[in-house]
Amino acid sequence: NAGVTQTPKFQVLKTGQSMTLQCAQDMNHNSMYWYRQDPGMGLRLIYYSASEGTTDKGEVPNGYNVSRLNKREFSLRLESAAPSQTSVYFCASSEFQPTDTQYFGPGTRLTVL
């Protein structure tokens, strides 16, 4: 039972490059989330998915796209990376609601040069 897994753990991109961050959970949770964490700031919600096939924008969605491929997987795509997207990205899941206990992945440290 791996919980929430994320790949890759580290990534360095040049400005303008694209990449996809992968997230998967094996707890049969309905809701999944993508957050970013920046120094001196709290975690901020990028996108949220309440169920397979549905996604909603969070606080900071600009520059990102997401796909809820199935109940297990929720990917985050940067189409044209910018230095402002340098951050640590966390994926999380919860059984149903955001108010339920959230389980976090180990994070992806992304640097955009």
Add this chain to the structure above:
Amino acid sequence: KNEVEQSPQNLTAQEGEFITINCSYSVGISALHWLQQHPGGGIVSLFMLSSGKKKHGRLIATINIQEKHSSLHITASHPRDSAVYICAVYLYSGGGADGLTFGKGTHLIIQP
């Protein structure tokens, strides 16, 4: 203005001390979470509260809905408790962001 304020931002204490970390929020909420972020970066959920008090081992979390305030206490603190403790709330006035709003965290160091 951050709608979730934590204090103190940094706290250094000696092993065995009783620790209190505070969280205040500005609007009505339906739930409050306390999370722990390890030095290696991993985040673990400690408590979810909507009222009253919860206890797990040496950790105690309380919430006062009327005063819009929650506290996390650690009894008999130990160096392994060194971490960043994060308060997060689910706000009624979510502003379209259907998720948690997080405080900036309290960086706790327990010295042997």
